[in-house]
Amino acid sequence: MLKIENLSKTFNANTVNEKKAIQNLSITINDGDFITVIGGNGAGKSTLLNLISGTLPCDEGKITIDDIDITKQKEYKRAAFIGRVFQDPMTGTCADLSIEENLSLAKRRGKKRTLRLGLTPQEKKEYKTLLESLNLGLEHRLSSKVGLLSGGQRQALTLLMSTLVKPKLLLLDEHTAALDPKTATKVLELTTKIVEKDKLTTLMITHNMKDALKYGNRLIMMMDGKIILDISGDEKSKLTVNDLLKMFEQATGGEVVNDRMLLA
């Protein structure tokens, strides 16, 4: 269970460019929640994820995972229980390392790196079986460099890597935004498959309202660094894109919704 209490983050404090990215935000995320996060540009969605993962230090507030206070923990330490996929397909993998080498790095997430072999023959077999089960066409390319893969394949691989060691929390920061629609759907399907199989607690940012409604059991809408809408269960499944748009317009005071949000 992830608990965030009174979290705040201000960029460029005390300057003309001051930006209150997250304002006094609190939320409790239950085990097994699959939350989709929507909101306009600059609403603070990515900042929230970066504060949870430790990429950015917070100004105030407290973050606990299963009652462990991680507020002050370094990013690489939190990684022991947090899996992440980024928007940029280049970010989640090492281009100059092979698929199996990338997987082996992820396999040891949260463990000390020793002078033992970095990739054992047994692991190689394990990864092959794993990739075969996912039908990505990567099972015969285990020793190819990741730099040769397409964006979609790299995101799929990153997704696999972030869940290879079961994380307590999976953070997906618009992980399909840089992909073409067809590939995006494929990666999203893989995402649900993995999330459902391992019952992962997940936060997924998306710009696509349809996706936000289609996936997950809970939806939050953010604006100006606050959560302005938090619905789950039946209430969420009944929601339509039109309802969401109305709510969004109400919240923003009639601001024009950008095209990207409407795209199916």
Add this chain to the structure above:
Amino acid sequence: MSSILTSAVSQGLLWAILAIGIHITYRILDISDLTSEGSFTLGAAVCATAIVNNIPPILAIFMALISGSLAGMITGLLHTKLQIPSLLAGILSMTGLYSINLRIMGKANIPLNMHSTLLTNIKELFNLGKDRDAAIFLGIIVCVIVIIFLVWFFNTEFGYAIVATGNNDKMIRANGINSDITKIAGLMLANALIALSGALVCQYNGYADVQQGIGAIVIGLASVIIGEVIFRNRNLITSLIGIVIGSIIYRLIVAIVINSNYVSANDMKLFTAIIVAVALYVANVDFKKKRRPKKC
């Protein structure tokens, strides 16, 4: 001609260790580390000072290794903990090391004269006629040991972590690795090897000089790039072997150029810089199709 060849091979082998160290920072860690200029001299200074104080040559070389790794650690700490850009951190270390090297040596030049070195030991042991033959013998042994060690090391979990850090340090932190530690460790390893090379070269030259490291990084780079041109399709082993061959070829070029009488020994640094500039350009043009991490 044969003396030019043996001279080039022997020097090439000893300087190859420097180039391998540069490869670790420049290619694997993706850092242009200028500490090299200081740590190369540091290795020579420590080794020569130890030898003239009658410390066994093997131990003296070991001390040089340790001193180099400490120099690398300083640069690593400046870069990661004080968040100084890597290039500047290296310059600071290099500048500081100049004074440290003078302190260690007590003067600008230490001749090894009649003191026994690893080279004289090998010469006696195997009844070799010339210093150069002993240097080739020693160079091959050291290069083989270093290459075997690195191939093993970079295939360990920790080695993977270092390679991945140079490639994508955001990814590495997301996978629970402290990228500060891997960067510092990489710099320590690279500079230990560079100091080792400095120690071997000082024994070959018969003296340690406080100016010995000037231009070391460019000479190392020249070898790395020549090696890359030889082996286009490379993995770690072929890269390392390529660097050794590159280092020997570089020495051959230098020997031939100097012997041609067109370029005086004084112009060698300029000549080397031009070679490297041209080679870097050619390499960039050639590899443009392949995805490469940006260099700063």
